[in-house]
Amino acid sequence: MSDEAVSSERRRLTFADVELGSSIARAARYAGNPYLPETATVVEIIQETPNIKSFRVRFDDEQVQAGFSFQPGQVGQLGVLGIGEATFAINSSPSEKEYLQFSVMQAGEVTIGLHCLSERDKVGVRAPMGRGFPVEEWKGKNLLYVMGGIGSAALRATILYTLEQRAEYQDITILYGARTPVDLTYQYDIDEWEARSDINTVITVDAPFPGWDGRVGFVPAVLEELAPAPANTVAVTCGPPIMIKFVLQALQKLGFADEQVYTTLEKRMKCGIGICGRCNLGPKYVCVDGPVFSLAELRDLPDEL
Amino acid sequence: MKFLARDQLPTLLADLSTAAEVWVPVKQQNGVVQFDRWAPDVDVELDVFLARQSPKENVFPQTETYLEYRYLMVCSAQRPEFTDQTREELRQLVESEGGEVVAEVPPVAQELLLVADVGGGSQGEPGLGSAAGMDDSAQIILGLRPCDARGLSQMDNVFGGYGGFYFDPYYNVRRNNTTIIAVTCRTPRSTCFCRALGGSPAGTEGVDVLMTEIEGGFAVEAVTPKGESLVERSVFEKAQPEVEESAVAAKQAAEAGVNVPFELDGVREGLKAGFDSPVWHDLAMRCISCGTCTYVCPSCYCFNINDEIVEGTGERFRCWDNCFNPMYTLETSGHNPRESKHARFRNRFSHKFWYYPDKYDSLLCSGCGRCIMYCPTHVDIREVLRTMSAETTAEKGEA
Amino acid sequence: MTDSSGNVKIIAIVCNWCSYAGADGAGTARLKQPYDFRVMRVPCTGRVDPLLALKAFEKGADGVLISGCHPGDCHYSEGNYYARRKFELLKRMLPHLGIEPERYTYTWVSASEAARWQQVVTNFVTKVGELGPRQGGAL
């Protein structure tokens, strides 16, 4: 295990690998200072639900903004200087060049700080991070998105991307549930998806609600009802842990193999670049090896979810 | 090989300190030996076997600032004349503090955010980091033991972006500028187990220069080019053959003093096989989940990142953290993937002997035994590893 | 009444119902007071964790004064009873931390005691002023 044993592609980086003056946002992996956030300005705030706001941010450095790209499913650290940083999925479409969108549910300190922001305020962004969904591999398959609550944020970019590339995929089904209609995010997307005939959109809420004439029922139950065929289908799910648990069970019942199911994980994260240690799942780090995992990959890892 | 007469040690230190900051083990007022800056009136303590903490802090400070920033606010709509004044002030600030104006947003609200990025730059490479902040002057650490040095070299992998992962400029600036002069152990303790991990009380991994105590002084070997140039200094005499002999004898004696309490082979497999084993509960029983073991460990490196701001001026810094901290993995929802003590306990050993090796082809333990000595309840890593490698055997036996 | 200003920084933590109102009364009566104290309002002395006073010292206060309703007059009936035990322990611990005892006090000033408020702050600020800024670094 000494240095000699190290094969050339697994060598350590040195300062020679570093791109001077750059932060992680500029050049992903081989960047200079991965801890240095790129400053960005909040250009628009959308109140999605009573406790979720979407922030559209633009890098202050136009060059960075123009050069930014990411894979659907990747995440970023959004921070307020003075309060801290937290991890959020980038949920604007990868083809959106004007801004990056993050949806933030108010939870603790940082998210409260973010919710206090006004348009034109400054944020720090470190992005993109982690591994996105293998959307290229999925080409030619049916896609089944199953999501609940704020889990929609993690899948939105992927959905938008696959819809933009609609011709590349077979049937696309979106099953989205929330506690009440008020808690449904991205109403503007939903309206559009429901209007389209080339996708199957199913929206459900947990319990009857005044004025709601749509579907009522928990996501896993509705999923079993829909009973999508597993053949040539990829299922992608994200939502609260309890929902994921039952969705996975339902998928298994429907005959989905572990390799056909993808999810994205949440763990407490700090550095976001696989150094600070806390987001490991056995030897894998959610921040660099994830957050996207196939169920097959998860089965091989220690159960510390 | 060179020779350094014992009475020449102060001369050497004085000499070295002209070129760099020199750190040596020093007995503190309360009798605890810790690494401290050398100065002419400081006594080097090489007799006490291990300093309480390894000099990990010299390359990976417990608290390290990433970023300093200042908010400046101007309200221009109210008083246009005021804006110019503040712009001027800001320019001066930037000049004096070396920061960077990162944003100016006219016209309604003039908000100026000044970020001074400290650190990250290596010497002579401006841009990455800037003038203020990071201490990247050369330092020499003398008197650490080979296990401490090995701990650093093990840590290098994660901070050095082994295998193309991320590169940590803060750590590496310091690491590059640090020269390590280790001293062979004279009286290893019952807690030492470096040999079980392929190390040695006279090991040279991560060492630039190795000094071995012999009659009248030290046998001195340069291990790296950095070491080579260091031993060029005139205080080092050319070694006589008997120096070499005594050095070999001293090293052998030291090796003999170190037990090999377990077989490394099978530990990783044992940990894997025994992940869900109930044995973990028993092993963790007397652990109080404090994390002292990780803070005295020469290779534990986990950290936390925090922001603190006062009056519009603030900083983002990292400070040591550890996997025994119950809040380490606590998610905002209240869910904690490692909620129970045994899960945290398991993580430490698995990280050192399974996860880290998987990722970085290196152990994360050099066998110094500090965690055994300073654990309030003397949890014994050797016992843990022994027990867990028995788990594979047990599994195999069953199969 | 001296109008002098030393260069000390003093925090006065006062309860909303009695002492803040007492201080207001002193203002309305134009009772001159020293410059070197800043009033921080809390609902009740029972809200005041002694750690808050320590925090003030840590942040560089040269003196801390806490004032609330007289015992028995607490707006919430019991707040100051709980508080005074803690305040007293703090008072006894501060010298132990290298902070001179004169730099901290707790007292009761009611809404009607404008003059007493004036006298309390004046005395306190004068005393702390005589000691000057705190030199220590431990806390």
Added chain:
Amino acid sequence: MSGAEIARQDRIRELARQALTEGKVDYFIGWKAGHVPSEVIPAFVRNVDECDMLLWNPLCHHNLTTFLKRKMPDPPDARIGVCVKGCDSRTLVALLQETLVDKERLYVVGVPCDGIIDRRRLEKAFSDEVIDIAFQGEQVVVTTRGGETKELAYEELLLEQCASCDFPNPRYYDDLAGELLPQPEGPPRFPGLEEYEALSAEEKDRVLADAFATCIRCFACIHVCPVCYCWDQCVNRSRRPALVGQKVAAKENLMFQMVHMFHVAGRCPSCGACDRSCPVEIPLYLLHRKMNKELFEMLGFQAGLNVEDKPVFQTFNIDDALGEQ
């Protein structure tokens, strides 16, 4: 080792055996030898035949009450037998006062104690590793790894707090291991403070600044403290509220200890567990022992004496005569 000590040890084993046999407890916590004979560590005994490894001698410094506090027992609803010395029992009483441990699940063996050895002080007298400490009457025989032996007087090796112990007998127990010792007369003693108390404000400040600068925030003191009940949610680690700066520096470290001190006020009997666990040997007793001294002078209060009492800060007396202006 004196006859009394051996009798206590035998009794501990016997009671443990009994409790396990009767199924009164799932496991029994006592002390046993560590990896070298000079080291004593907490023992968790599940089987009757393991009871013989339990031992009692003046090295049994661990306050085992720690293992009873919230989120320590594994499984959480375990029925536990535990040994407590006088000082330990007071921390247990403090927990019982606030019903923070379930009395019903406990079986407490009280151990009268003649005093614990200050192992650290002793170790510093040797440059080599101390691997054996044996007790022969009033004498202590110390052996190092290199083979050196030395005989020292037991009395002189006692921990400062043990040399002037006010509670050699447990305050709370179900069964007693050995005879009760004579209860010392006179007011409580708070040793080891005089020298520090005599310093000027400036000197104190410097001493503290120096001492606390070396704290590494390992949290051993917090986690080992038996009455620190919220160790896994410790506010010192939380950013909500930001009571303590997360930077590791003298001021922040002292503030951190202040939080600990005020949080255990009225419940800490100065058992010394925190002092002994600090890897960098910070004199924490300077704070909590002093606090206890003041609480005693202020209200005549001593923590952890009777299960029916209430901690000082959770109650008040309208007639408290305190020193407010």
Added chain:
Amino acid sequence: MRIGVFICHCGTNIAATVDSHGLAERAAELKDVVHTEDVMYTCSEPGQAGIQRAIREKGLTRVVVAACSPQMHEVTFRRCVEDAGLNPHLFEMANIREHCSWIHDDKELATEKAYEIIKMAVAKVRTAEPLFPNEVDVNKDVLVIGGGVAGIQVALDLADAGLKVTIVERETTIGGTMARLDKTFPTIDCSACILTPRMVDAAHHENITIMAYSEVDRVQGYVGNFVVDIKRKAAMVDWNRCIGCELCVQKCPARGPDYFNAGLAETKAIYIPFPQAVPKRAAIQTDYCRWFQQGKCRVCSRVCPANAIDYDQQDTYVQRKVGAIVVATGMDVFPWEEYYPQYGGGRIPDVISGLQYERMLNASGPTGGHVHRISNHEEPKTVVFIQCVGSRDEAVGRPYCSSVCCMYTAKQAILTKSHCGDDTDVYVFYIDIRATGKGYEEFIKRAQSEFGVNYVRGRVSKLYEDNGKVMVRGMDTLLGHQVEIPADLVILATGTTSAEGAPQLAQTLNISYDEFGFFKESHPKLRPVETNTAGIFLAGACQSPKDIPTSVAQASGTASKVLGLLAKDKLKTSPEVAVVDQSRCVGCWKCIDVCPFSAPEKQELRDGTSRSHVIETVCQGCGICVATCPVNCISLKGFTTDSLIDQLEEALLG
């Protein structure tokens, strides 16, 4: 975050000593401050309009007004920013007038200080969160515990106002002490004549339910939503059938003590306390009943025309949901026998308590209103009253004044004269005379001058029997000599004490009580009828000894407070309350222990663990729990620890 800071000149009140304009310029540098302005009078119409305009035009999300004391204008400005669409709690006042300009002279120093005060306010507002008042549905029913005159008054007032009221009375009839009195001072009108109509009113009121012979067993919930379990004690008589004919009472062969007559007489084992009882229903004292004790008799069952006797009756429990609770459990007479051995300790028959005498005077009492000696039933010629027995006497642990004894003694002295004739010698030993009510002093004067009652100032040291007389030995402190009076009857003006079981009731209700068992009001001056537990009120003598006028006056006061509370359909409570971060709470319950208002409660989570939860509508926002919680996981909205620390920093640094 976009903060606007408005700095007031207050004419010259501020501007004369503080450079408001300069401050506006400097404040603009503060973090997040995007707008500053100095204004002549911020609180004026144009001043407020200016703030609102800035909020709209500059998109302000927080506002600081540096002006006078928040006690003066906080409400004004909160309303002002609210009207402009901002949450009123995103506003903070910096007091630079009372706390700065008015107390300083040096403009430079004062300006500097004002700047720091503003900085503190900005720091505070920065951490502010929008807060919304809590709203809870209010149950409009009311429970009155105790059916004395106070309880009846509250019930009638509330019932008249349309609220449904339940009276829980532990005896078999309402009426309380007053029902046992003969005449009442200072008017000497017949007690029954004024009380019984009220009792009947209560009984017939469509909004009042009387639950006699019942006790409160458990109380859960909080203001607006209490759930009360009431125990209906078994009377062994089916009250739905009983018609109150008293046939059973007449035929019952067994006798038992009569609480109603204060032990002056006996009653039957089955009894109705007095003819005007409401409800007029019989109950069996099983301890004295032959059937229960000896297994034979059953006379009552045989004679009862309504077939109401039910020997197998059990206690039953009913539950009531109410929005408010009024406690009116009154007071009891001090058990003097245990404390005054020097007065014979109850062994001298002709030494009786004031209440017993009251029964003796009463025409419907055991003696038919005839005053006689207990020992020989002769009319007394010399009657001595001793005041302050069990009042104002540290020696028996009763330092307080019972407030009614002076007056009822005078009343009884006068009545003695009218019952036994003018020639009766009546002496009153007193310490002081407390006659503070309307017409009271005059009443005492009348007793002395018109009725010739001898008032002797002094304490009686000893009572003993001698030769068929009760010897009263005492000191006349005015004349300075020993006196000894051979009396026929001695009446002790016994003081009052809290009703039996009051501390237990207080614990059930979670309200405080003093060392004597009297319930504690929230504030003796400002909130005299409220308790610290929101929604629980006090009326009458259960709070402190009171006479009837005061009890009734207080009762009406209480009724109006209850009405005030229940007038709304929803209760709006201050949002500045404590809130527990349950993810960090460790369940040590210290908060529950220290909260004077019992606002925190244990709440079981889905995972089976319990955490503290502060009932927002009960919390008064004192923050005692905040300073107590060891995890610091309770924060007081509007006064979070972080906001205080931020303020400290602003005041101390820079």
